[in-house]
């Protein structure tokens with residue numbers, strides 16, 4: 001029986017820059033990514049996204065927009081990850097290093113895809129041009145994508 005785990009992933013944007021965090025521990029350790037994590041019982045996906053953004057970057061987000069829905073399957077694992085991707089240009093506070101993440105601004109021409117999840121290079125271009133998207137990725141281990149499907153959509157529907 002397959003089950004789904006709900007996760008958030010938040011990107012803070014500023015003109016031609018994007019804030020990424022270097023994950024110091026846990027799932028995706030050693031890679032750059034947006035800020036996010038598991039949605040907890042009793043909170044909405046949006047509340048989870050805002051909470052994780054603050055816990056991991058020190059920023060308080062405002063007006064997060066849901067821009068993507070990504071489903072990840074890992075061969076041999078019955079748990080599907082359902083990652084809700086958000087973006088905002090509105091926030092307060094200053095990025096600060098936390099126990100989990102070390103934040104840094106990157107120019108969008110200079111995103112460190114070689115040190116990121118291997119799906120990111122496929123869907124970042126859609127995010128960066130302002131599109132919404134839905135994707136499915138089947139992983140073998142943590143690096144190899146065996147197959148995937150990725151579509152631009154007008155809005156995110158579940």
Ligand SMILES: CNc1ncnc2c1ncn2[C@@H]1O[C@H](COP(=O)(O)OP(=O)(O)OP(=O)(O)O)[C@@H](O)[C@H]1O
Nearest residue numbers: 007008009026027028035036037038072083117119
């Ligand atoms: C497979 N391809 C992937 N590509 C890009 N991003 C991915 C991803 N798979 C997971 N992610 C993101 O990685 C974070 C994990 O978060 P994760 O550490 O598990 O959550 P959380 O902080 O709740 O964990 P703990 O509290 O430490 O258990 C979370 O933002 C999630 O959206």
